[in-house]
Amino acid sequence: NAGVTQTPKFRVLKTGQSMTLLCAQDMNHEYMYWYRQDPGMGLRLIHYSVGEGTTAKGEVPDGYNVSRLKKQNFLLGLESAAPSQTSVYFCASQHRGGTYEQYFGPGTRLTVT
Amino acid sequence: DAKTTQPNSMESNEEEPVHLPCNHSTISGTDYIHWYRQLPSQGPEYVIHGLTSNVNNRMASLAIAEDRKSSTLILHRATLRDAAVYYCILRIYNQGGKLIFGQGTELSVKP
Numbered sequence: 001n002a003g004v005t006q007t008p009k010f011r012v013l014k015t016g017q018s019m020t021l022l023c024a025q026d027m028n029h030e031y032m033y034w035y036r037q038d039p040g041m042g043l044r045l046i047h048y049s050v051g052e053g054t055t056a057k058g059e060v061p062d063g064y065n066v067s068r069l070k071k072q073n074f075l076l077g078l079e080s081a082a083p084s085q086t087s088v089y090f091c092a093s094q095h096r097g098g099t100y101e102q103y104f105g106p107g108t109r110l111t112v113t
Numbered sequence: 114d115a116k117t118t119q120p121n122s123m124e125s126n127e128e129e130p131v132h133l134p135c136n137h138s139t140i141s142g143t144d145y146i147h148w149y150r151q152l153p154s155q156g157p158e159y160v161i162h163g164l165t166s167n168v169n170n171r172m173a174s175l176a177i178a179e180d181r182k183s184s185t186l187i188l189h190r191a192t193l194r195d196a197a198v199y200y201c202i203l204r205i206y207n208q209g210g211k212l213i214f215g216q217g218t219e220l221s222v223k224p
Contacts, residue, residue: 031210042200042214050209090156094210104156
């Protein structure tokens with residue numbers, strides 16, 4: 001199993017450009033999450049999904065959109081990137097029951113100039 | 114959302130036990146206490162979780178106070194690979210499993 005993978009690993013955008021970050025998991029997990037982590041801080045939840053076709057807002061959703069068209073994929077979109085969105089983005093997935101353990105991807109480092 | 118309070122940093126010597134404290138005075142009866150750790154340049158990884166009783170697993174032990182307003186993560190013998198940021202998190206019942214991270218405790222381990 002690859003676990004949780006994220007594409008791309010690094011990206012540099014200019015202000016106003018758009019991009020999509022892809023998260024994929026092969027564990028058949030129902031729940032998926034997008035977080036951002038700024039230097040020296042803990043992770044902050046952007047959006048999450050409890051199943052295919054459903055999404056919900058987290059702590060810091062402004063400036064981001066998400067889609068969960070397939071159970072194994074969770075996409076995070078930036079429609080018009082801003083320097084304040086420079087961060088490391090982590091995706092995670094979790095089985096609905098059991099230990100409620102979240103499995104995290106390796107992260108995407110995004111710089112907006 | 115319920116908040117947790119942790120020391121910013123702690124130091125330990127290799128092969129000695131480490132006790133990482135966490136205060137969560139606003140915890141409600143259905144909130145689970147989760148611990149994750151984040152090694153440098155990696156995503157967080159699950160360590161342990163509990164509700165009321167003390168818990169043990171291969172990585173660590175979790176001691177929960179009787180009133181549940183505080184907990185302690187115990188690493189029985191610290192190794193250099195345990196140097197990481199440790200996050201104490203309250204998982205709110207029935208909210209899609211979402212975790213609200215705080216600042217965490219940066220643990221350094223000296224050889």
